[in-house]
Amino acid sequence: MRLHVDHRTDYVFSEPQRRLVQLLRVTPVNFAAQHVIDWHIDVDCDARLRNHRDGFGNHVTMLYIDGPISNVALRVSGEVLTDDRSGMIEDASERLPAQAFLRSTGLSKADDAIRTFAKEIAKAKTDPLEQMHLLMARLLERIQFEPTLDAVERDAATAFEASQGVCQDHAHIFCAAARAMGIPARYVSGHLFRRDGAEQQEASHAWAEACLPSIGWVGFDPANGISPDDAYVRVAIGLDYRDAAPVAGRRVGGGEESLAVDVRVTQAQSQSQN
């Protein structure tokens, strides 16, 4: 598919800000199932942008804005050609050995409940690929999607106990459980084209990847119960949300911040409907 992504974030501050520093992980990177045709980051004020790659291979853009400023509109847009490869991640530039994704983090740590849950899955299936599919299916069934929950930093154990969450929580629990089974797993942030026609979304999407023997990295979207296909635009990876979150920022100037996020993923017009 040829997907068009338009990701807007509007910040409004109650007090004029003296300075803003933002770290953006919003630019997708090429791999076999994804080719970036063009990509832009636009800011509606004077800003300095700098790019680098982090240790995971993510494309990072630093954004520096001087005040006084009381609102900022950030627009990330572009087109990506995607392929359905059943979630397999091929020809990506892997900077870290898979083993590095066995380690747990504060947000993706397994507690006793998650470990028990993982053990049951490991007992039910022997093949790691089947285990991961079962894990995904059980999470879909067990963790109720609750979009009204704030996407604050909630750890896997808390979300698992509450049995509800957003895609971020599904991804964290998936990573925690897979690692508890000895399978390297990582957090992915990106975008999803909704085949049901809901083109406007209030947040970007998140899912997980597991590294399977003789197959390599494979994506699993436990919030939707499928492996990513050509409707997915994969942007950043990490051990958890903190490594892969689209935005992390700091501002100097006090007051309150309100933000509105608007993500639209559409099929580009030049492409005929499949």
Added chain:
Amino acid sequence: MANRYFDEIWGNSRGRKPRPGFESIARWIRETPRRELRRRQDSAETAFRQLGITFNVYGDEDEAERIIPFDIIPRVFTADEWSKLSDGLEQRVTALNMFLEDVYGDRKILNDGIVPADLILCNPGFTPLVNGHRPPHGIYAHICGIDMVRTGPDEFLVLEDNARTPSGVSYMLENREAMLRLCPELFETFEVEPVDGYPDALGEMMQAVAPEGASGDPCCVLLTPGHFNSAFYEHSFLADNIGIELVEAADLVVDDDIVWMRTIEGRKRVDVIYRRIDDDFLDPLVFRPDSMLGVPGLMAAYFAGNVTLINAPGGGIADDKAIYSYMPEIVKYYSGQDAKLPNVETWRCREADALKYTLDNLAELVVKKVDGSGGYGMLVGPTSTTEEIEEFRAALKANPDGYIAQPTLALSTVPTLTEKGIKGRHVDFRPFCLSDGKGVTTIPGGLTRVALREGSLVVNSSQGGGTKDSLVLRPESEQPEAKD
């Protein structure tokens, strides 16, 4: 058992005959009146209190500021001893830096199976974020504090490597200041290597490791967590003596991937930061988001190659005690030679055999957390109660990966002024090594810590340890008797 300990001045003679080369210091100890030694010691401690060379004891909030007890009787290294030690340190620190560069680079040592890959890659000290980024000049551990113990005339062993932000160097300098003032006769009798060149050496090292693009006169600063930090005295002491600004996070701004310092005349570009803040708190955008001590964007400036961080983020993995146990192999791998300074024999509890051995011999062993420091989370079998041992047994079984075990060492003693007169007390030693990419400089001296309690083997200041000056004799004073 007490007579089996090696004494650094009396050897194994139990106070009868000094070791060769130590005759003069033995005479000084014998001939200086006890009362005079006591007076000088009190005077030194009073001066330290007035200067505010204090530290905070963790978990003891009532007693916020204490000074570390100072012992007036110095520890002495002969020129020959020192030369062997510093050769060994140079070899080890060089290997340590090569190891860190490799671990975050090509990972040859893992691919060659010298160190188990999972021990590195799954280690909380391994920082994936800095993976693939080579720091300026390839140096991670610019400042290393290597903790050493001694068990015999030629038996110097490394106990721990500190490649994060080793502290204590201000004691090395202040203790020497006090000794020069209070015991001038010692420095007339002996030719002692000076330690006061440390701040200059540190300053020169900072200049030398500035990013390639920095100006000819790079701007260096020391970043402190602030004046509430327990080591603030050392931070301000060092900044003052090197002649660089002592900054807090709020004094630094990152703009356009460049670090700036806020001065009364506007922004000034910063090239080198000696940071006394842990990795976790360095930059809230990529590490702990709740950090108030860090500088947003600092890591971006680091990745852009616009600033040198001393020590480089990620280097803490070298402090892990399970990785320490591989140091002989690591040194051999990178230097092609056997390690000149041996390790203490170490059982890695992550290995089944080692765990079994450890559990079977808990009462004889010292067990440590792999990521512990400061004498916390540690079991000294021979001096522990049965309950303490059983408590540790449970912790060990629950998380074997988290621990290593070592034999209880017969640490050397040095004569020390105690309530009961001059007695041997166990010591360790932390020299400070500076790496600038061209070589390793070890200041001839260091921090000698002494366990003041009789029989105690724990030298940490938080556990009742004190400090001593460490004198390194110059080669020409090798035959002090001949001069008399």
Added chain:
Amino acid sequence: MLARTASYLYWIGRYMERAEFTARLIEATLRLDALSARPAGEAAWASALSVAAAREDFEKTGESITPTNVANFLTFSKDNPNSIYNCLYTARMNARAVRTALTREGWESINRAWLAIDGRSSVGSAQGTINLLEALIAESRGFEGALHRMLRQESHYFLMLGESIERADNTARLIDVKYHIILPEGEEVGGMVDRDQWGTILQTVSANTAFRWLYRDGLSPRRVVEMLILRRELPRSIAATVDEVASLLSELGKLTGYQGEADRLARLRQQRINATGIREIITGGLHQYLQAFIEENRLLSQAITRQFRFD
């Protein structure tokens, strides 16, 4: 110099001066109230609260205005941001953070003043309180001495600048508050003087003997006001602090190589006070004059904050 270092030094200067001024104010009020033949009572203590800009905070405590309550509040209260205790606490904390910019003597004088008050929690007898306050005033003098023995570099100038700005504010508030009490509405300036009350004011700005030197032929409100506002010979007069601020800023300008808004405001203020006589001030309304000065001083402090990038 780091902007934060400059800012801490400036505030050390301000807090040390504020602590000393408050100590003098309490001491003078105590003497007036407890030791004079005619106790001044509640009015004296209420006005002390106003001078120290602590009246609102005191009212929040719900306590009644008694000598002990007010003296305690001004000296020790942690709820009063301007209590001597809080001033010295902040000054010492700032000093610890920028210790390398201070001389050892400077640090020790601040530390000693802090140690003199730390650990004490309430005033005792009038005499006991006076003893404590005198000890604090003596330590402040020690600080003042240390300040004058510092090298004439940025550190020195920022400490002095804080001290002078604070001093200007304190003197102005002192005259403003006391003037109303002594001269009830409608009474003509130049009438009889309550010597005890004026004595309090002069003592607070340590000008008892200075007054006798400058005005040998007697005490009058006009003369006292003139001295406190316009006589440069008196170090705590408004004119003297105005001169001091202008010259400190100009010294800083020489060191840093540029001048700004704070310099312009300071010079403007200096020119204006040079061209002003006591008659004009009184005709135009003393209260108005002082209020305008206090506001101008606040703006100047803000300009200093901006010019040297304190935040």
